[in-house]
Amino acid sequence: xxxxxxxxxxxxxxxxxxxxxxxxxxxxxxxxxxxxxxxxxxxxxxxxxxxxxxxxxxxxxxxxxxxxxxxxxxxxxxxxxxxxxxxxxxxxxxxxxxxxxxxxxxxxxxxxxxxxxxxxxxxxxxxxx
Numbered sequence: 001x002x003x004x005x006x007x008x009x010x011x012x013x014x015x016x017x018x019x020x021x022x023x024x025x026x027x028x029x030x031x032x033x034x035x036x037x038x039x040x041x042x043x044x045x046x047x048x049x050x051x052x053x054x055x056x057x058x059x060x061x062x063x064x065x066x067x068x069x070x071x072x073x074x075x076x077x078x079x080x081x082x083x084x085x086x087x088x089x090x091x092x093x094x095x096x097x098x099x100x101x102x103x104x105x106x107x108x109x110x111x112x113x114x115x116x117x118x119x120x121x122x123x124x125x126x127x128x129x
Contacts, residue, residue, distance in 0.1 A: 076121040
């Protein structure tokens with residue numbers, strides 16, 4: 001394609017273009033600019049990348065069910081702008097391993113993991129930490 005990808009992930013610029021150039025592109029017959037999807041500025045479908053960002057608006061009440069534990073994005077999906085998804089998954093794994101090593105039962109360890117990780121990871125997912 002020859003262009004560069006902008007930092008926001010909102011679209012791909014063409015050769016010699018910057019983000020300001022994207023906003024100046026003409027609106028098509030469908031009322032959308034190339035920045036918002038459809039055909040790219042060079043007329044090729046997909047020349048402009050667009051990725052929807054979904055989030056878990058209502059946090060889970062628990063990361064455990066019986067002897068099953070959720071970790072990482074399964075427990076607390078994060079929007080990419082936070083840059084915390086992998087970090088939080090690693091913290092989950094370390095916390096769960098420590099809780100399991102301390103015992104005395106799997107159920108007790110999972111309850112400890114949930115109590116320790118849910119408040120912090122949910123605060124990070126909300127952008128508060």
